[in-house]
Each structure stands twice: as C-alpha cells, then as structure tokens.
Amino acid sequence: MKKRLPSLFYNPLSMFGAIVAIVNFLAISIIVLIDTLVVGLAPYAGIIAFIILPAILILGLILIPVGMHFERRRRIRQEKTEPRSFYVDLGKPSHRLATMIFISGSIIFLLATAVGSYRAYEFTESVTFCGRVCHEVMDPEHTAYQNSPHARVTCVDCHVGEGAGWFVRSKLSGAYQVYATVFNAYPKPIPTPIENLRPARETCEQCHWPDKFHGSQERVFDHYMVDEENTKWSIRMLVKTGGGSKEAGIAQGIHWHMNIANEIDYIATDEQRQEIAWVRIKDLEGNIREYMNEDNPIEPEDFDNYEMRRMDCIDCHNRPTHIYKSPSKAVNNELSAGRIDTSLPSAKQFAIEALIEEYPTKDSALIAIEKQIIEAYEDEYPDVLETRREDVNRMIARLQAIYRKNFFPEMKVRWDVYPDNIGHFLSPGCYRCHNGRFVSDDGQTISDDCNNCHIILSQGNGEDGQMIDPGGLEFKHPVDIGESWRELACSECHTGTSQL
Ligand code: HEC
Ligand code: HEC
Ligand code: HEC
Ligand code: HEC
Ligand code: HEC
Ligand code: HEC
Structure with a gap:
C-alpha cells in the first residue's frame, strides 16, 4: 500500500x-x-x-x-x-x-x-430532553405539565430562565441528575420545594407582569356529595385577585403580597414550608411588623437556625403546572363536565373508593380500578350493570384516565405528596399564615376573615345554587357540622385521602 x-x-x-x-x-x-x-x-x-x-x-x-x-x-x-x-x-x-x-x-x-x-x-433546553429522556423520573412532572395551563411553556422557562449564570448552574446540576438517574440514586418522590429555584421575579415575571393584575375573578367550584344521587353542590365566588403597582400607589387584594408594594419575609420550620412560625412585613413607608405563630413559636435563640425566605409567586403558586388532582376533585370535574354520568347511582362514592386505594404500579392500578367498579355495581346495583353497561364502561375509562394523569405509584407521587398552596381546602395553603394564630407585639393578627379573600355569590344545589347575591353570602357548609368550619381549617377534615 x-x-x-x-x-x-x-x-x-x-x-x-x-x-x-x-x-x-x-x-x-x-x-x-x-x-x-x-x-x-x-x-x-x-x-x-x-x-x-x-x-x-x-x-x-x-x-x-x-x-x-x-x-x-x-x-x-x-x-x-x-x-x-x-x-x-x-x-x-x-x-x-x-x-x-x-x-x-x-x-x-x-x-x-x-x-x-x-x-x-x-x-x-427542550421539553423532550427535560421531560422524556429520563422517562420514569420526570414522568409525573411531565405528564401533569402537559395537562396544565403552561403546557406550551418550556421547562427551562421556569426552571432555568435567561442568562449564562443560571444556564451553567443548571447544566452542572443536570450532570449530577444524569448520574443519579443512571445509577437509580434519585429520591422518590423528588423533594419539593426545589432548593435554589431561580427567583420568580426572573422567571414568572418574564411573562406575567405583576403591575397589571387587578380586580376579582369569578370561580365556580362544583362538588358532588358521596350519596346515592351524587347530589351537586356548587359554590360560586369572586376571588379578590387584586394587584397594583408602585406607580399607581395602590395595592390590594391577594396580589397585594407580591413584592410590588410590600416585602414579606417568613420562617418555616419544615422542609416543605407548610409550618410557618414567624412572619414580618415591611410596607411602602418602611413600617415593619412582626407576627409570631402562637401554636408554633420560635425561641429567640433559635432564629439563626432557620432560613428566612422572601415571599414571592412560588409561595402561593407552587403548583402552577405540576398539578396533581385529588380523587375527589378529579371526579368532581368529570361529573361536572358530563364525562361521568351523574345519574349512575353512587358513582362518586365508587369512583373515590377505587382511586384512593394504594396500588404498586400504574398498570396494576388500571386493571384493579376496572375490577373494583364492576364489582361495586354487581354487589349493589346489578340491574344498573345490566342495563347501563356502556355508561359504566365509560366511567371506568374516565377513572383510568384520571389515574394515568394524576397518580404515579412508581415515583410515589400523588396530590398529597405535593400540597398546593393556593386556597385552603385540601392543605393549609393561605391558612399557613391566615389562621388567626399569628399575633404581633401590638396585638394585631393576620386576618382569617373569609371575606378578605373572596365573597360567595351563590352556593348550594337546585334553585339555591342559582341565586346570586352580589353583596356576598355567609358560607353554608353542605352538611351540618355546626360551627366547626369556623373553628377548624377545612383541611383538618378535608384531606382528599378519604371521601372528604
Ligand atoms: C410554569 C412554570 C414551570 C414549568 C413550565 C415547569 N415547571 Fe417544574 N416546577 C415549577 C415550580 C414552581 C415547581 C415547585 C417549586 C417549589 O415548590 O419550590 C416545580 C417543581 C418541579 C420538580 C420538583 C418536584 C415537584 O413536583 O415539585 C420537578 C422534577 C420539575 N418541576 C420538573 C419539570 C419538568 C421536567 C418540566 C417540563 C416538562 C417542568 N418542570 C416545567 C415550575 C415549572
Ligand atoms: C413563558 C411564559 C410564562 C412563564 C415563564 C410563566 N407563565 Fe404562567 N402563564 C403563561 C400563559 C401563556 C398562561 C395562560 C394560559 C392559558 O390561559 O391558557 C399562564 C397562566 C398562568 C396562571 C393562570 C392559570 C389558570 O388556571 O388559568 C397562573 C396562576 C400562572 N400562569 C402562574 C405562573 C407562575 C407562578 C410562573 C412562574 C413559576 C409562571 N406562571 C411562569 C405563561 C407563562
Ligand atoms: C398570596 C398568594 C399569591 C402570591 C404571592 C401570588 N399570587 Fe397569583 N394568585 C393568587 C390567587 C389566590 C389567585 C386567584 C386564582 C385562583 O383562585 O386560582 C391568583 C391568580 C393569579 C393569576 C391568574 C389570574 C389573573 O389575574 O390573570 C396569575 C397569572 C397569577 N396569579 C400570577 C402570579 C405571579 C406571576 C405572581 C408573582 C409575581 C403571583 N401570582 C403571586 C395568589 C397569589
Ligand atoms: C407567609 C405568610 C402568608 C401567606 C402564606 C399568605 N399571606 Fe396573605 N397576608 C400575609 C400578611 C402578613 C398580610 C398582612 C396582614 C396585615 O396587614 O396585618 C396578608 C394580607 C393579605 C390580604 C389583605 C391585603 C389587603 O388588601 O390589605 C389578603 C387578601 C391576603 N393576604 C390573601 C392571601 C391569600 C389568598 C393567600 C393564599 C393564596 C395568602 N394571603 C397567603 C401573610 C401571608
Ligand atoms: C387568606 C385568604 C382566604 C381566607 C381567609 C379564606 N379563604 Fe376560602 N379560598 C381562598 C382562595 C384563594 C380560594 C381559591 C382556591 C382556588 O382557586 O382553588 C379559596 C377557596 C374557597 C372555597 C372553595 C374551595 C373548593 O375547592 O371548592 C370555599 C368554599 C372557601 N374558600 C370558603 C372559605 C370560608 C368559609 C372561609 C372563612 C372561614 C374562607 N374561605 C377563608 C382564600 C381564602
Ligand atoms: C369537622 C370536619 C369538617 C370541616 C372542618 C369542614 N368540613 Fe366540609 N365536609 C365535612 C363532611 C363530613 C362532609 C360530607 C361529605 C359527603 O358526604 O360528601 C363535608 C362536605 C363538604 C363539601 C361537599 C362535598 C365534598 O367533599 O366535596 C364541601 C364543598 C365542603 N365540605 C366544604 C368545606 C369547606 C370550604 C370547609 C372550610 C371552610 C369545610 N368543608 C370544613 C366535614 C368538614
């Protein structure tokens, strides 16, 4: 050659x-x-x-x-x-x-x-890379994301943002994550909150301009009771979203907290930031007020052991896109949209019983759900199963779809693993501070007045549910529990893990 x-x-x-x-x-x-x-x-x-x-x-x-x-x-x-x-x-x-x-x-x-x-x-930087390459690890986040308002926003828009510094940081931690995935060394579920998530100011606020929030939003919550008739109970509310800007000088409603006009710092004593012990606010004029949680106080000498956090969007909107619905909420939505027939007797009860069961894998769950619904109707309403088999089958298919989108047994992920901080129904949320237990030196409390955050326009079923009162109604609990709804947080009874 x-x-x-x-x-x-x-x-x-x-x-x-x-x-x-x-x-x-x-x-x-x-x-x-x-x-x-x-x-x-x-x-x-x-x-x-x-x-x-x-x-x-x-x-x-x-x-x-x-x-x-x-x-x-x-x-x-x-x-x-x-x-x-x-x-x-x-x-x-x-x-x-x-x-x-x-x-x-x-x-x-x-x-x-x-x-x-x-x-x-x-x-x-693509959603494919973040969401699908490490299929099992990111499956819950990726699936929930695809069913959320942010399905067209890329993962990196929220998790990395712009600029070289955060880009390098994310690639470095990404390299560790690849290692953890290959060697199966990742935690299940992935812990939240994410440490060192980029401040919301530099991510969310690229798209949502806080100065432009204003007014109230109408929201309707359709509930169905666990009874034979699946009795409907609707609550129509005006949520006082509010907002404001430094220029306009006014800030009101819920978005008053955002760092437009006020600075709120707080200390939580747990990793998930669910147990808040101390809150400080500094208003536009520089006035400072500190509140201590009477039920969970911090001794002065312990202050240095905790991390203080400046409140931002993520402290309320911690689930803007990875939204895992509780069985009750998911089934309510299906009933409300007519995808599960409300005239199927005890549909709500059977559906919840099938969904809250713990299953080892997704595949086994899908099979078990079908079996359980058929058995429930066989036992209690054999004639329904005979004459309305198609409706029952449709119900089963919808429940399986709910399971697929919201439950990830392989990663140990479901709604109660990642509590949602908006509202206060299934987890403390706003009640972490607004529970009447936070008291300042001068005797002020962080308000737990229902009408501070929303007014109820209508509630109930049938005719009642349609009557709108613009002045706002006093809350009526669907079943008689006396005054407990005033004294306890809703989430102390309603957790989603049972029929409540
Ligand atoms: C709209 C903004 C947004 C988008 C888009 C987004 N995330 Fe998230 N993600 C968040 C927030 C906010 C958290 C919770 C942070 C916290 O509580 O500290 C989070 C948490 C997570 C977590 C931690 C576990 C958990 O559920 O809390 C993982 C993993 C994750 N995201 C992966 C992804 C992947 C993969 C994508 C793309 C398929 C994605 N994210 C898209 C905002 C977003
Ligand atoms: C790349 C742009 C972008 C980023 C970044 C972004 N969002 Fe959004 N967000 C949107 C768009 C677009 C919508 C409207 C979706 C719709 O109405 O279909 C939306 C909707 C919302 C809604 C209303 C959801 C609903 O139920 O209608 C909330 C709340 C929200 N975003 C919070 C956040 C938070 C918190 C962050 C930061 C973690 C964030 N967004 C980051 C683009 C963005
Ligand atoms: C004190 C808690 C809290 C903070 C902090 C907060 N929000 Fe909200 N936000 C809410 C609540 C409550 C609603 C009412 C919507 C609902 O009922 O789901 C809302 C509604 C929204 C909506 C949809 C309604 C609309 O007017 O279009 C967007 C978008 C939004 N927030 C973005 C943000 C962004 C961006 C930030 C950070 C700059 C932020 N929020 C900070 C509690 C908060
Ligand atoms: C970290 C603690 C904390 C959390 C969590 C929190 N808040 Fe607040 N909020 C405060 C403090 C402190 C004030 C001011 C109280 C005062 O003025 O004495 C306040 C004030 C308010 C106000 C009155 C604003 C005005 O116009 O005067 C509303 C409305 C409000 N919060 C709604 C909410 C909602 C809705 C949530 C849940 C999505 C929430 N807050 C979560 C601490 C918190
Ligand atoms: C600190 C603010 C705040 C206070 C105080 C408050 N709420 Fe709410 N509440 C909210 C927000 C925000 C939502 C909306 C959650 C959402 O969009 O999913 C909500 C949702 C609700 C819902 C609908 C829940 C659902 O998922 O169906 C009811 C009912 C309700 N509140 C009743 C009450 C009653 C009764 C009180 C007084 C005992 C009260 N709230 C006090 C902020 C508050
Ligand atoms: C002492 C425990 C307790 C407390 C506190 C409580 N509830 Fe309930 N709630 C119940 C019971 C029991 C039912 C009946 C469940 C059924 O038959 O469907 C119920 C049913 C409901 C329903 C209709 C069915 C469903 O589960 O969707 C709504 C809506 C509701 N509660 C809202 C609230 C709200 C909002 C609060 C807080 C302001 C609250 N509850 C506080 C015990 C409680």
Whole structure:
C-alpha cells in the first residue's frame, strides 16, 4: 500500500482514532438527516446524536496526534537516532496531503461544532430532553405539565430562565441528575420545594407582569356529595385577585403580597414550608411588623437556625403546572363536565373508593380500578350493570384516565405528596399564615376573615345554587357540622385521602 500520509500516522492507535472519528461523523450525519426529514425521533436519538457521538468523535480525533506522538517516541527508542524536531515540508507530497486534510478537516469540524453545539444546546433546553429522556423520573412532572395551563411553556422557562449564570448552574446540576438517574440514586418522590429555584421575579415575571393584575375573578367550584344521587353542590365566588403597582400607589387584594408594594419575609420550620412560625412585613413607608405563630413559636435563640425566605409567586403558586388532582376533585370535574354520568347511582362514592386505594404500579392500578367498579355495581346495583353497561364502561375509562394523569405509584407521587398552596381546602395553603394564630407585639393578627379573600355569590344545589347575591353570602357548609368550619381549617377534615 502506498503511504500517502506522513509515515508517523501509520500506527495502530492513530489509525484507530481516525476510523472512530470517521464512523462517528457518518453516524451523526445520518441521524441528523433522519431527524430533519422524519419528525418525532425517540428522545434518545437526540442524546446520542448531539452529546454521546460527538464526544466519541472528539476522542477519536485526539487519538490521532497521541498515536503519532507514541510512534515517534518508539522510533527514537528503536533507531537510537537523535530526535528531529517537528517540521512541515510542503515540498513532500505526504506532508502536503496531510496539511490539506488538516486544514479542510478543521474547517468542517469547526462548522459542524458550531451547528452541533447549537443543536445540543437547543436539545438540552427542550421539553423532550427535560421531560422524556429520563422517562420514569420526570414522568409525573411531565405528564401533569402537559395537562396544565403552561403546557406550551418550556421547562427551562421556569426552571432555568435567561442568562449564562443560571444556564451553567443548571447544566452542572443536570450532570449530577444524569448520574443519579443512571445509577437509580434519585429520591422518590423528588423533594419539593426545589432548593435554589431561580427567583420568580426572573422567571414568572418574564411573562406575567405583576403591575397589571387587578380586580376579582369569578370561580365556580362544583362538588358532588358521596350519596346515592351524587347530589351537586356548587359554590360560586369572586376571588379578590387584586394587584397594583408602585406607580399607581395602590395595592390590594391577594396580589397585594407580591413584592410590588410590600416585602414579606417568613420562617418555616419544615422542609416543605407548610409550618410557618414567624412572619414580618415591611410596607411602602418602611413600617415593619412582626407576627409570631402562637401554636408554633420560635425561641429567640433559635432564629439563626432557620432560613428566612422572601415571599414571592412560588409561595402561593407552587403548583402552577405540576398539578396533581385529588380523587375527589378529579371526579368532581368529570361529573361536572358530563364525562361521568351523574345519574349512575353512587358513582362518586365508587369512583373515590377505587382511586384512593394504594396500588404498586400504574398498570396494576388500571386493571384493579376496572375490577373494583364492576364489582361495586354487581354487589349493589346489578340491574344498573345490566342495563347501563356502556355508561359504566365509560366511567371506568374516565377513572383510568384520571389515574394515568394524576397518580404515579412508581415515583410515589400523588396530590398529597405535593400540597398546593393556593386556597385552603385540601392543605393549609393561605391558612399557613391566615389562621388567626399569628399575633404581633401590638396585638394585631393576620386576618382569617373569609371575606378578605373572596365573597360567595351563590352556593348550594337546585334553585339555591342559582341565586346570586352580589353583596356576598355567609358560607353554608353542605352538611351540618355546626360551627366547626369556623373553628377548624377545612383541611383538618378535608384531606382528599378519604371521601372528604
Ligand atoms: C410554569 C412554570 C414551570 C414549568 C413550565 C415547569 N415547571 Fe417544574 N416546577 C415549577 C415550580 C414552581 C415547581 C415547585 C417549586 C417549589 O415548590 O419550590 C416545580 C417543581 C418541579 C420538580 C420538583 C418536584 C415537584 O413536583 O415539585 C420537578 C422534577 C420539575 N418541576 C420538573 C419539570 C419538568 C421536567 C418540566 C417540563 C416538562 C417542568 N418542570 C416545567 C415550575 C415549572
Ligand atoms: C413563558 C411564559 C410564562 C412563564 C415563564 C410563566 N407563565 Fe404562567 N402563564 C403563561 C400563559 C401563556 C398562561 C395562560 C394560559 C392559558 O390561559 O391558557 C399562564 C397562566 C398562568 C396562571 C393562570 C392559570 C389558570 O388556571 O388559568 C397562573 C396562576 C400562572 N400562569 C402562574 C405562573 C407562575 C407562578 C410562573 C412562574 C413559576 C409562571 N406562571 C411562569 C405563561 C407563562
Ligand atoms: C398570596 C398568594 C399569591 C402570591 C404571592 C401570588 N399570587 Fe397569583 N394568585 C393568587 C390567587 C389566590 C389567585 C386567584 C386564582 C385562583 O383562585 O386560582 C391568583 C391568580 C393569579 C393569576 C391568574 C389570574 C389573573 O389575574 O390573570 C396569575 C397569572 C397569577 N396569579 C400570577 C402570579 C405571579 C406571576 C405572581 C408573582 C409575581 C403571583 N401570582 C403571586 C395568589 C397569589
Ligand atoms: C407567609 C405568610 C402568608 C401567606 C402564606 C399568605 N399571606 Fe396573605 N397576608 C400575609 C400578611 C402578613 C398580610 C398582612 C396582614 C396585615 O396587614 O396585618 C396578608 C394580607 C393579605 C390580604 C389583605 C391585603 C389587603 O388588601 O390589605 C389578603 C387578601 C391576603 N393576604 C390573601 C392571601 C391569600 C389568598 C393567600 C393564599 C393564596 C395568602 N394571603 C397567603 C401573610 C401571608
Ligand atoms: C387568606 C385568604 C382566604 C381566607 C381567609 C379564606 N379563604 Fe376560602 N379560598 C381562598 C382562595 C384563594 C380560594 C381559591 C382556591 C382556588 O382557586 O382553588 C379559596 C377557596 C374557597 C372555597 C372553595 C374551595 C373548593 O375547592 O371548592 C370555599 C368554599 C372557601 N374558600 C370558603 C372559605 C370560608 C368559609 C372561609 C372563612 C372561614 C374562607 N374561605 C377563608 C382564600 C381564602
Ligand atoms: C369537622 C370536619 C369538617 C370541616 C372542618 C369542614 N368540613 Fe366540609 N365536609 C365535612 C363532611 C363530613 C362532609 C360530607 C361529605 C359527603 O358526604 O360528601 C363535608 C362536605 C363538604 C363539601 C361537599 C362535598 C365534598 O367533599 O366535596 C364541601 C364543598 C365542603 N365540605 C366544604 C368545606 C369547606 C370550604 C370547609 C372550610 C371552610 C369545610 N368543608 C370544613 C366535614 C368538614
């Protein structure tokens, strides 16, 4: 064989490196070609084409000079000649060819790197990468996200945001996460809140401009009772969302907390920030007031042991997109939308009983849910099962869909693992501070007055449920529990883990 390249190149290591580089280059080109022509390649293709293969390619290229270096050393040892310094002689054909290959190779390589690293950047920022590559780990977050108001916002818009600093930080922690996934060392469920999540000011507020919040929002909550008739109970409320800006000088309603006009700092004594012990507010004029939770006070000498947190969007909207519904809420929605027939006797009760059961895997759950609903109707309403089999089947399909979207037994994820801080029905939420137990030195309390946050326009079923009172109604609990709803937080009875 005629050696067209400098003789040093003809050593096993360099030739191996060259072959590795060429094969990888071809493989990447083919994958990129398929990726451009055919849409919807498996997410793994992206990892292979834009991260793994280029890394091997570069390794191959490095092997070429390394092999040549060892070859030169070997010859010097063997031939015991004086080492000659490195030189390029364009008069020699082999040197000319090698130089040409080197220059044109470098140009192609640089161009490919530019395109490739852009694609790698684009790919690692994509929802596919974040949500699907580590399929099992991110399955709950990714699935819930797809069914949320933010389904078209990318993961990195909230989790990374703009700017090089957070980009590097996220890639560094990402590298650890890849390790944790490969070695199955990740926690189940993934703990929340996320430590060092980028401040909401730099993520949420890129899209939601706090100055522009105002007014109230009408919300309707349809509930169905656990009885044979699945009695409906609707609550129509005006939620005083509010807002305001420094320029306008006014800030009111719920969004009053946001850092427009006020600064609120607090200390929570647990990881999930559910047990708040101390709150401080500083208003526009600089007045400061501190509140201590009478039920969970912090001794002065313990203050330094806790982290103080400045309240922002995430302290209320901690589930803007990873929303896991409780069985009761999910079934209420289906009944309300007519996807489960409300005339099926005890549908609400049977549905909840099937959904709150703990199942080892998603697949086993889907089978068990079907079995349980059929058995329930067989036992109590055999005629319904006979005459309305289709409605029962539709109900089963809807329950399975609910399970698929909201329950992730493999990751131990469901609604009560990640309490939602908006409202106060199934978890303390606003009541973490607004429970009447936070008292300041001058005797003020953080208000627990229902009408501070919303007014009830109508409530109940039938005619009652339709009567709207613009002045606001006093809350009426659907079943008689005396005055308990005033004295206890709703979430002390309603947790979603039973029929409540
Ligand atoms: C609208 C903004 C937003 C988007 C979009 C978003 N997240 Fe989140 N994510 C959050 C917030 C807020 C939290 C909770 C942070 C906290 O409580 O500290 C969170 C928490 C998480 C957690 C921790 C576990 C948990 O549920 O609390 C994971 C994992 C996660 N997100 C992954 C993803 C993935 C994967 C995507 C894209 C498929 C995504 N996120 C898209 C805002 C978002
Ligand atoms: C890239 C832009 C973008 C970012 C970043 C973003 N959002 Fe949104 N958000 C939207 C859009 C668009 C909607 C409206 C969706 C719709 O109405 O269908 C929305 C809707 C909402 C809603 C109303 C949900 C509902 O039930 O109607 C809330 C609350 C919200 N976002 C909070 C947040 C919070 C908190 C963050 C930060 C963790 C955040 N958003 C980050 C674009 C964004
Ligand atoms: C004190 C708790 C709290 C804080 C802090 C808070 N919100 Fe809200 N926000 C609410 C509540 C309650 C609603 C009413 C909607 C509901 O009932 O789900 C709401 C509604 C919204 C909506 C939908 C309604 C609308 O007017 O379009 C958006 C968007 C929103 N918030 C974004 C934000 C952003 C962005 C921040 C941070 C700058 C923030 N919120 C801070 C409690 C809060
Ligand atoms: C970390 C503690 C904390 C949490 C959590 C919290 N708040 Fe507040 N909130 C406060 C404090 C402190 C005040 C001021 C009380 C005062 O002025 O004495 C306040 C005031 C308010 C006000 C009155 C604003 C005005 O116009 O004067 C409303 C409305 C309100 N909160 C709604 C909510 C809602 C809704 C939630 C849950 C989504 C919530 N808050 C969660 C601490 C909190
Ligand atoms: C600190 C503010 C605040 C206080 C005080 C408050 N609420 Fe609420 N409440 C909310 C918010 C915010 C929501 C909306 C939650 C949502 O959008 O899912 C809510 C939701 C509700 C709902 C609908 C729950 C559901 O999921 O069906 C009822 C009913 C209700 N509140 C009753 C009351 C009653 C009764 C009181 C007084 C004993 C009270 N609230 C006190 C903020 C408050
Ligand atoms: C002492 C315990 C207790 C407290 C506190 C309590 N509830 Fe209930 N709640 C019940 C019981 C029991 C039922 C009946 C369940 C059924 O038959 O469906 C019920 C049913 C309901 C229902 C209709 C069915 C459902 O579960 O969706 C609504 C709505 C409701 N409660 C709202 C509230 C609100 C809002 C608060 C707080 C202001 C509250 N409850 C506080 C015990 C309680």
